[in-house]
Each structure stands twice: as structure tokens, then as C-alpha cells.
Amino acid sequence: MTQPQTLFEKIWNAHIVAEEPDSPAVLYIDLHLVHEVTSPQAFTGLRQRGLKVRRPEKTVATMDHSTPTHDPSLPILDALAAKQIAQMETNARDFGIRLYGMNSAHRGIVHVIGPELGFTQPGMTIVCGDSHTSTHGAFGALAFGIGTSEVEMVLATQCLLQRKPKTYDVRVEGQLRKGVSSKDIILALIARIGVGGGTGHVIEYRGPAIRALSMEQRMTICNMSIEGGARAGMIAPDDITIEYVSGREYAPKGKAWEEAVSRWKRLPTDDGAAFDQSITIDADDLVPMITYGTNPGMGMRVTDSVPDPDRVSDPSQKLALSKALNYMGLQPGQPLLGHPVDVVFIGSCTNSRISDLRLAASLLKDRKVAPGLRVMVVPGSQEVKRQAEAEGLDKIFRQAGAEWREAGCSMCIAMNGDQIQPGQYAVSTSNRNFEGRQGPGGRTFLASPLTAAAAAITGKVTDARTLI
Amino acid sequence: MASFTTLTSRLVPLPVNDVDTDQIIPARFLKATDKNGMGDNLFADWRYNADGSPKPGFVLNDPKYNGAQILLAGDNFGCGSSREHAPWALTGYGFRAVISTSFADIFRNNALKNGLLPITVDAQTHRDLFDLAEESPQAEVGVDLASQTVALPGGKTVTFPIDGFSKTCLLKGTDELGYLLSFEKQIVEYELNH
Ligand code: SF4
Numbered sequence: 001m002t003q004p005q006t007l008f009e010k011i012w013n014a015h016i017v018a019e020e021p022d023s024p025a026v027l028y029i030d031l032h033l034v035h036e037v038t039s040p041q042a043f044t045g046l047r048q049r050g051l052k053v054r055r056p057e058k059t060v061a062t063m064d065h066s067t068p069t070h071d072p073s074l075p076i077l078d079a080l081a082a083k084q085i086a087q088m089e090t091n092a093r094d095f096g097i098r099l100y101g102m103n104s105a106h107r108g109i110v111h112v113i114g115p116e117l118g119f120t121q122p123g124m125t126i127v128c129g130d131s132h133t134s135t136h137g138a139f140g141a142l143a144f145g146i147g148t149s150e151v152e153m154v155l156a157t158q159c160l161l162q163r164k165p166k167t168y169d170v171r172v173e174g175q176l177r178k179g180v181s182s183k184d185i186i187l188a189l190i191a192r193i194g195v196g197g198g199t200g201h202v203i204e205y206r207g208p209a210i211r212a213l214s215m216e217q218r219m220t221i222c223n224m225s226i227e228g229g230a231r232a233g234m235i236a237p238d239d240i241t242i243e244y245v246s247g248r249e250y251a252p253k254g255k256a257w258e259e260a261v262s263r264w265k266r267l268p269t270d271d272g273a274a275f276d277q278s279i280t281i282d283a284d285d286l287v288p289m290i291t292y293g294t295n296p297g298m299g300m301r302v303t304d305s306v307p308d309p310d311r312v313s314d315p316s317q318k319l320a321l322s323k324a325l326n327y328m329g330l331q332p333g334q335p336l337l338g339h340p341v342d343v344v345f346i347g348s349c350t351n352s353r354i355s356d357l358r359l360a361a362s363l364l365k366d367r368k369v370a371p372g373l374r375v376m377v378v379p380g381s382q383e384v385k386r387q388a389e390a391e392g393l394d395k396i397f398r399q400a401g402a403e404w405r406e407a408g409c410s411m412c413i414a415m416n417g418d419q420i421q422p423g424q425y426a427v428s429t430s431n432r433n434f435e436g437r438q439g440p441g442g443r444t445f446l447a448s449p450l451t452a453a454a455a456a457i458t459g460k461v462t463d464a465r466t467l468i
Numbered sequence: 469m470a471s472f473t474t475l476t477s478r479l480v481p482l483p484v485n486d487v488d489t490d491q492i493i494p495a496r497f498l499k500a501t502d503k504n505g506m507g508d509n510l511f512a513d514w515r516y517n518a519d520g521s522p523k524p525g526f527v528l529n530d531p532k533y534n535g536a537q538i539l540l541a542g543d544n545f546g547c548g549s550s551r552e553h554a555p556w557a558l559t560g561y562g563f564r565a566v567i568s569t570s571f572a573d574i575f576r577n578n579a580l581k582n583g584l585l586p587i588t589v590d591a592q593t594h595r596d597l598f599d600l601a602e603e604s605p606q607a608e609v610g611v612d613l614a615s616q617t618v619a620l621p622g623g624k625t626v627t628f629p630i631d632g633f634s635k636t637c638l639l640k641g642t643d644e645l646g647y648l649l650s651f652e653k654q655i656v657e658y659e660l661n662h
Contacts, residue, residue, distance in 0.1 A: 018654040023632075023633045026651050037551075038498075038552070040501035078499070080500070130550055147550055152645060153645050157645075160648075199573055295488065295547070316543060319483065319484075320484070434491065435490070
């Protein structure tokens with residue numbers, strides 16, 4: 001009898017092209033997503049070596065990071081960004097790659113459009129020069145971020161050199177309570193294991209609370225696996241997955257679909273398969289989460305008080321916490337509830353999909369944004385934007401006093417004109433609260449779309465459950 | 469790729485845990501379409517004031533550590549974004565090795581592909597090295613990749629782990645893409661069967 005295998009092992013084993021002793025495996029890549037920021041040097045490398053893109057049809061490019069989110073008829077003012085965008089267009093043309101460019105109706109954040117167009121499918125290996133490629137693991141794919149040298153390798157060979165990672169079983173028992181979402185699950189997990197807790201591992205999220213989530217909520221969890229140090233996060237495909245993929249533009253059709261579904265049904269981890277590490281979280285105990293510090297592991301329940309460095313025994317952790325609180329302008333022991341905020345950002349590859357926008361809109365409907373507050377709602381793709389507008393969500397946001405922008409990474413990364421000002425506080429649905437991530441000197445509280453919408457209404461850090 | 473065999477250098481101490489790649493090189497410098505000039509923006513927000521003047525308290529602005537080629541950093545160095553601009557900025561500045569107790573996965577991969585050696589040491593050695601760098605900034609340590617050792621002044625030598633493949637690539641300056649291209653036959657075969 002064959003050994004019971006995990007979801008990860010099944011996909012890994014099915015993609016080994018070659019394995020030499022004492023060397024990393026040569027792993028075949030089914031889907032390579034490309035964006036303008038981490039690819040130019042890779043294409044330059046191909047030109048210097050006179051290489052082609054081996055499988056252009058397995059390569060999909062978009063523009064999302066440095067693209068402005070203002071009115072698309074206005075010119076791109078940042079000359080460097082404009083050059084980078086033009087370079088992506090040239091590279092896609094020269095190498096014959098499908099590009100969802102500035103004028104494409106399907107352009108958007110790479111991790112939003114991959115699933116949306118049906119490129120992302122269970123059982124695949126998926127890479128992108130972007131750490132949040134882990135998002136696609138929600139479909140039961142092995143998806144992880146790579147560096148630019150590796151982008152060049154995949155372009156040239158459709159393969160990567162990879163050492164086999166370890167596996168991490170994250171079980172989420174129970175059921176989420178009202179006002180608590182998948183963002184709160186992942187923030188709670190990272191607060192527990194720390195930003196390096198998953199290093200060297202691929203996480204598989206399992207358990208009843210995970211099975212109950214929609215695909216979009218699953219993507220939110222897998223998206224932030226990298227914030228816990230894991231390169232990839234995965235969720236086994238089930239009927240919810242199959243239902244989501246079905247009928248999408250690049251999903252298999254007809255007989256190929258039937259075959260694919262029967263393959264996908266064999267992917268889930270076998271009973272008795274072993275993981276290298278495991279942890280259990282109880283969804284019943286979770287409440288809305290928020291970060292107080294300068295990495296995603298510095299998170300707590302929104303109702304908690306900021307921790308005190310004097311109570312931390314490890315000297316380097318004590319130092320890290322003091323440094324973070326100093327940057328954030330927060331005092332040990334202070335509650336965050338009621339803390340004033342200047343900006344609310346609803347967007348990013350973590351929380352910019354239609355269900356995220358619906359959640360935020362459900363709270364903002366017939367309410368007003370607090371005076372003096374800047375609230376930006378940035379859909380993850382032009383498709384999400386169209387859908388939201390068809391449902392009238394844009395009107396809800398606008399009438400409340402929020403900005404409704406074009407699709408892109410926007411204020412998640414602050415390299416496209418959208419940023420917070422030095423010293424300002426933002427409640428953000430994105431994934432990173434690193435120093436300066438949303439603009440030099442800016443201070444980020446990471447939270448769920450509901451918590452962000454609640455802050456938009458009150459102008460303060462708020463427990464969204466009090467407004468539902 | 470540049471090869472790495474041995475290195476004797478002073479240390480630049482940066483006792484900060486979880487240094488993320490947004491600190492190593494902030495995103496606004498990622499609009500470049502080449503790899504050059506990244507070193508000037510290494511640790512930009514810790515290193516410079518908004519007007520571009522150096523922040524006096526930051527270690528890279530301390531003349532004592534000028535010219536040192538080994539960065540001694542806190543735990544879990546290089547977490548966050550996959551940007552290879554981080555090792556480009558570190559090597560562009562002149563670093564050839566980083567010592568920590570642990571590295572984020574993607575950063576480690578990216579470093580190895582750019583001739584930047586990530587050296588993992590145990591917590592005690594890590595503390596000893598910080599003491600050394602702070603108390604005797606002129607002291608040098610010797611890194612020898614072939615024997616996987618770091619020699620501290622006073623005779624203490626510690627070993628560090630590295631997988632055999634990465635080690636050989638670094639020692640020989642092997643081009644990994646060239647190596648991967650040599651699997652053409654197997655790749656064609658795989659594609660035929662899938
Ligand atoms: S939204 Fe943010 S985290 Fe996601 S791909 Fe864009 S920059 Fe990266």
C-alpha cells in the first residue's frame with residue numbers, strides 16, 4: 001500500500017521533472033504570473049542570453065503595483081512608473097505573453113485576476129515574482145512567491161530548482177461568530193506563531209471552520225501565509241472550489257472539465273498522512289483582530305490593550321516591541337479601541353474582492369464617513385469594479401463619503417501615488433504593517449474589511465460588532 | 469554569478485529582529501527596470517531623513533563601520549516581500565554576507581543567487597558577535613565557505629549550515645539557469661507525458 005500523502009506531497013510529487021542526489025528538485029510550473037515590478041530584469045536576462053519564453057501560453061502578465069488608481073484617462077505622472085509599465089508592454093509583446101494591460105477590462109491585482117479568469121486551478125504549481133502568490137493555494141494549488149532570478153528561470157525553462165519544504169497542519173475547529181471573518185483567523189494565527197513561525201514550511205489549513213469559508217475568504221487566509229513565514233498556504237479543493245472554478249474563462253470545458261474534476265477530487269490529504277508540525281485554533285474563541293505594531297505578528301483582539309515591553313523577557317523581542325511602539329506612537333497598556341485614525345484603506349490582494357466590498361458596504365450603507373477622514377475603496381480588479389458598480393456598491397461608498405478608485409495595489413504598497421502621510425494612522429485591510437509600507441512614516445493597523453468599515457464610520461478603531 | 473570562497477571583514481551590527489525587505493529597500497525604489505544603483509537606497513528610511521541628509525544614529529552612517537562587508541542582523545532577517553531588489557541593494561552597497569540566527573525563505577534563495585552568503589549561527593554565537601561588533605568595531609571575522617566556518621578573533625570557530633548544492637554554486641560561481649537548461653531532455657519528456 002502506498003503511504004498516506006498530504007495535499008502538498010501529491011502536487012509536489014506530480015511535478016518533479018528530475019531529482020539529482022544532493023541537489024534541489026527540478027519542479028515543473030503550470031502557471032507563471034508576471035507583473036511589472038519584479039520582471040523587467042528577468043526579461044533583460046533572457047535577451048542577454050538570447051533565450052525565449054519556453055511556454056508563453058502558461059505565462060500571464062498584468063500591471064498592478066506601480067499603476068495609479070486615478071481616472072484612467074489621466075496620464076501617469078510618475079515618469080519611472082510610466083517607464084516600468086511601458087517596459088512590461090514591450091516585454092509582453094517581444095516574448096509573446098498574454099498581458100492584461102492598462103486598457104484591459106480584466107486588468108487587476110495579479111492574485112485577484114488569476115482566480116477570477118480561471119487560470120488558477122486545483123493541483124497546479126503556480127509561481128509569481130510576488131510573495132502573496134500563496135493566495136492561489138486556496139484552490140488546492142502549490143503556489144509560492146519567487147525572486148526575479150527565478151522568474152527568469154521559469155520564463156526560460158518552465159521549471160524551478162526547489163528544495164522540498166516541510167509541512168504544517170493548521171486546524172481551525174468550530175465556527176466563526178458574527179462579525180468575525182477569515183482575516184481574523186489568519187491575523188490570530190500569525191499573532192500566535194509569529195512572522196517566522198512558518199519558515200521552511202507549507203501550511204495546509206484544515207478543519208470545519210475552513211471548510212465553511214467561501215473561496216474568497218479562503219484566499220484571504222492563504223494570502224497571508226507568507227506573513228507567518230510560510231511560503232505557501234493550501235486548502236484542499238472541495239465542492240466550493242469546484243463551483244467557483246466552473247465556467248470561468250480559462251477553466252477546462254466539456255470532457256476536459258469532467259476529467260479535471262475527478263483528478264481534483266483525489267487531491268485532498270489522505271487520512272493518516274503526517275505533517276512536520278501542527279497547531280489548532282478554535283474559531284469559536286475568535287473575535288475581530290487588529291495589529292498594533294510593525295509586523296503582522298504584532299496583532300491582538302481589537303478589545304485588548306497594547307502589550308508592555310517590560311513584560312517581555314526575551315531581550316531582543318523586548319527591543320523589537322519598544323521600537324515598534326515608538327514608531328507607532330503608542331503607549332504600553334493603552335487600548336486601541338477609540339484610537340483616532342486618519343485614513344481607512346479597503347483594498348489589496350488580501351481583501352479587495354467582491355465579498356469584501358459587500359461586507360464593507362453593508363456597514364457603510366446609509367451611514368457617513370467620519371468628518372476629516374480619508375477613506376479609499378480600491379477594487380482588486382476591473383472585473384470586481386464592474387460587479388460592485390452593477391450592485392450599486394460604488395454609490396454606497398461614494399454617498400458615505402469614500403473614494404471609489406480604479407483597480408490596483410494602491411495604498412497597500414504606496415508606489416503608485418496612493419499613500420498615507422508621515423505620522424498618520426490607517427486602518428487597512430491589506431497584509432503588511434511594516435514601517436513605511438503605506439508611505440514613509442505612516443502607521444498601519446491591519447484588520448478585516450468590517451473593522452475597516454467600522455473605523456470609517458467612527459473615525460476611530462472600533463469593534464465592528466457594535467455597529468452590525 | 470560572482471563566486472564566494474572566503475571573506476575577512478569587520479561586522480556592521482544591526483540588532484533588529486524581523487527586518488523585512490520593505491526596510492532593506494522601500495517599495496518606492498522598485499520602479500527601476502535594472503539592478504543598478506540599489507545600494508544607495510539600502511535601508512533608505514532608516515538611513516536618511518526626508519530631505520536626504522543622513523540620520524546620525526543609524527549604523528550605516530557611523531564611520532566606524534565604513535567598508536565592512538558583513539551585516540550582522542537580528543533574528544528572521546529578510547521577511548516579507550519577495551523582492552530580489554533586497555539582495556541587489558545589499559550587494560550594491562558592498563555587503564557580501566549576512567549573519568543572523570535565521571532567514572526568511574525567499575530572501576535566502578534570492579541572496580544565494582546573487583553571491584550574498586546567508587550565514588546562520590546559534591543564539592550564543594549571535595550574541596558574542598554583537599558584543600564583538602559593538603565593543604571592538606575594528607575586529608574582523610573570517611568566513612570560509614569551503615569549511616563552512618566563521619572564525620572569531622580569539623580563536624573561536626563556529627560552523628554554519630548550507631546545502632551542498634548552494635555551496636557548490638557559490639564556490640564555483642555557477643549559473644543556476646545554465647544548470648537548469650541542462651535538463652532540457654527531461655523537461656521535454658515531462659511535457660510530453662503531461
Ligand atoms: S496588493 Fe499589496 S501585497 Fe498584494 S500584490 Fe499588490 S502590493 Fe503585493
